[in-house]
Amino acid sequence: MKKRLWLVSVALIVIAVLLLSLGCQKPEQEKPGGETSEPGEAAVTFPEPGREILQLVPFGAGGGFDTTARYFAQHLTEDLGVPVITENRTGSGGIIPLLDMQKTEPDGYTLTLVARATHPPQQALHGADIRLDQLTYIAGVKEIPYILVVSKDSDIEALEDLKEKDHVILGTSGSGHISEIAAHQLADALGFELRKIPYDGLNAVGGALLSGEVDMAFLSGTIIESHKDNLRLIATFTEKRSDYYPDVPTIGELGYDLFLPVETMGYVGPPGMDPQVVEILRKALENVVNKPETQEWAASLKEIVTYIPPEEVKRSNLEVIDICIEYKDILLGSE
Template sequence: MINRRTVLLSGGALAALALGTGSAMAAGYPEKSIELLIPFSAGGGNDQVARALAAELDGILGQSVVPIQKTGAGGYVAAQAVATAAPDGYTLGHQSLGTLMLGSLMKEQVLDPMTELRFVAQMALIQSAIAVRADSPYQTLDDLVAALKAAPGDLAWGHTGRGGFHFVNGASLLAATGTEALDVPFKGSSNTVAALLGGEIDYAFLSTSNYLGFEDEMRILAFAADQRDDLLPDVPTVAEAGIDMVTVATPSVITVHKDTPDEIVTALQAAIREAVARPSYRERLNGMGIAPVFADEAQILAYLDRNLGPWKELVDAAAATAG
């Protein structure tokens, strides 16, 4: 099912892109304001990304893009609102893709995002970083893994909650290295950072945004990601450190109803591409510790096609262990 949809939508996206970018705007679209549903609490990083994009799109599209909070069920309340709206491009959804897809892999949801939503474009990328205190004896990821192997179960690691992408990356590291550690979940990143800096845990899986302001107190050993992070380009990935593990990033993406016409999706995609390239948007996201990274529909679907199988295997293994 996933592969078939990937082929169909990728082909449609590529055909639409052949028409051009801004010049391919759907005739008359948009003729009124657009709602952008945000499944995150006001003031958080994901909320600010959505609002930063909306501010840029106002000028690019020539109509207001109105951010509306639609929280609940790990993004699925907003997703269902998009899936049941008219397929006319006037109801957009912001989703944290890794979180959304992990939710669908862990339990049955109100909808299947792969068949009931269309992924328009990505406008940011949040990745997991493996962090220790600045005075930690672990200077590299090799050092940390060696310590995990030397004392199975003695070290403690923190994250922002079981089932989230930080947790899945942490479980993946342990599985890939054949090691054990005490799993300590916290409510939110600020509590995880406080526990790390307070010495309650030995290492943590966090985002780059959590590192800002603590540069002198925290050290990032590696990113559990396919690519280096734009904001900390000198920090290696786990693969570069020689660890073959499944990783989960959480791109920020815009979604629409699955039946939204290609010409509207193309118009939105071109507008988002322009917004992400603007210095004002990039500076705003960089200031939050979030990388402004664009990807089109075909690239998003290819990313999911590569990763959904490995993510499912990892989620199932973690559930079996917990049980």
């Protein structure tokens, strides 16, 4: 009997010691700047103090991508605790940053932006060696629905006026932009010849529209807002009317079932990045998206800033490669 009581007492003491030791353990806290690890893995500290993160923007200053990238750079600098530097590297249809980035170490300190409407066509149609299937996708931060616009000085006041044109010149962001698919379909439906002039980003397209170099263009909210007093909005190429431009009909409401080009802006890194570093950057980007001030800023520019999971960004970009191959004859036919 005494032996049994002794064994029970020892067992209770052991249990009490174990419970006490567990209760004294402090929960692991995420360090500022980002430190994360899976069970059994050494924690990665990123970014390291004194380092800089370089984000390469594939389009010119002042455009929608550039404006959003610089906004995110400012907030990432605050949240990650190291400078996030923005550098525009333009030309060649926006592929230069992707080519340059893939020559760097996959350490998270050099990132760029992938544009769903621009980069997949460059790979599918022009053989650009940007390897979209191999990049490290971090997060998408923006959706860009396009609106067909003309200059306010244009004699095109409604979609049906295009029927009276022998030919119409379309300004595009690079060569092979997916909005060209919708433009070619529209030309076939309304009976005009489509001619195209590629420019270095939508900001340049907007300028060409106002100067009369081109007749129409597909523009985003940022560019429209910067020239809104001099533009006429013809139709939104979306399933539903824009919350920002509710008086502008959709192309479907006007009776045309056409391809709907929707751009996304995604952050990517070189192939082979450490998953822990990717997760730190992903969380930081999602945090910036979800800030109330970010949503207020986006609304002021008539833009849609929203978090898109990395796997969805990758899937949608690779999907566009297949779409471009399907419409290859249309996209390359008039080059």
